[in-house]
Amino acid sequence: MESVAKRKRRVTMVFATLFIILFLFMVLDLAQAFIPLTFEEAFWALLGKGTETHEIIVWKMNLPRVTMACLVGSGLGIAGATMQALFRNPMASPYILGLSSGASLGAAVALTFPITILPQMLMIPLLAFLSCMATLFLVYNISHVGGRVPTETLLLAGIAVGALLSALVSLLTYMAGEQMAGIVYWTMGNLTNAKWDNIMVVGPLIFAGCMIMISSSRDLNAMMLGDAHAQDLGVEVKKVRLQLLVASALVTAAAVAFVGVIGFVGLVVPHILRILLGPNNRVLLPASIVGGATFVLMCDFISRVIAPKIGILPIGIVTALIGAPYFIYLLRRRRSEVGWD
């Protein structure tokens, strides 16, 4: 009995730690400006007790970006965790499987061509979602071999499809003419232009996706044992899988729509958390929300600390600089050590 209590304590500890780090980086990131505020200045400004200038920096200039960072990070984190469980494969994530490229193709189309059926602000996430769904089904069907999704075919399918989609995005960029700089900047992952009206679109979508995933976390646990196990435990496997694939595409598309491709969040975050918390999705999915937000905020902070010298560094570069070596390390390491295989 003792170790049940111990495990509960461990979960509480991990969540508490995550929230503390999240809060610290939130304030640090809110403090960023041409002349950065100190931690205390930003803290008091956030509480509405700072000077007017400080409050403008924190509330008007930085809060949209920080909010967007949290949203995008939490979405990518939980989408990664969900896809890893769904594919029964620790290497699955929105970026590795080409979903982010898929979403960015849709968004790039909406950015390049003036389609006026809907306002562009809604058109971007809509097209991003549609092309993200298409990518997901394509990659899933290519990599699905006899009821299993082997790492090799999964990665190869993701890379191949991702390469094709990236090429298409490049083609669009080339054709975009004067808008080119904006699109290039956007494909590198960029939080700088986050606006409240974008957040109003992204927020509900990511929230809805997260709710679908968390509400299926018990089903996901059973599905990790195998489809037959899950069916025997009363899970309508096909239905749940489809719901979760759609939710993953929705969240990825919403995350990519306005800030571009921020890679490796969905790979690194659930992975580290799984080492700390085990594979139980009832705990892992909520933890990936908080962890994803923390990771993206941290990377944004890093990009801004380095940035003053070289202009504003797109955050996608920072997450890739951290995430890609971690990915290589995962490939090298025997999977048994991390609780898979």
Added chain:
Amino acid sequence: MLTVEDICFSYHDKPVLKNVDLQVKKGEIIGILGPNGCGKTTLLKLLNRNLHPDSGRVLMMGTDLEDISKRRIARHIAVVPQSNEIRFAFSVRDIVSMGRMPFLDRFQGESSEDTHIVEEAMEKTNIMEFADRLINTMSGGERQRVIIARALAQRPGIILLDEPTLHLDINHQFEVLDLVNRLSKEEDLTVVIVSHDLPMVVKFCDRIVLIHNNKVFAMGTPEEVLTTENMRAVFNIEAVLEYDETLRSNSVKILGSCRTVRERS
């Protein structure tokens, strides 16, 4: 408990089961026996609607399975599947707790009653001592017991076991089946075992359904079903079912395949 009415099933136009009728009575251990590829695992999958019959129906306590949700079926029927290889580092307790899934709503946490049922299931199967071990580090026999515990945590009326002895060492085979036997007597559980393991089925089953060429070949008590003629026809072996004084139960004495016995004499 379970009634199978005139079921036909085929994979890609290839018939697997033809006109199968079957009655499973409360509290009995019934063995579905037959050579490999005769359709017995398919029959088991039809019994909890993992597959849908082409024609005919399966009734659980009078209700057609097609009319109820998987979740409701799982509240009455638990399955111990053939392959139980699990690659993820779930703890034994995590796995057994999954048996409560059919009773919990999406956002609902486990109540103290659920915890109690889970622990009771672990005690009955003697796995309490490794409740916190990780499933992917355990042997096949231990895993089998964990999955049986998970099935018990469903508080089912019926347990379906698919080739429960297939991947087990001989001592674990008996351990697992003694356990199932004891539970069926203590809890008045209905047990359906699918197997091609003749001696095991004879030792543990009250009734046997012999499947051959996609049909029910014979059905009844072991004495009625496992006649020398039937075993020759279905398994192509020369064998006799006889009472064994040492075992104090029936046992099958297998002389050899029909051909080897013929050649020898």
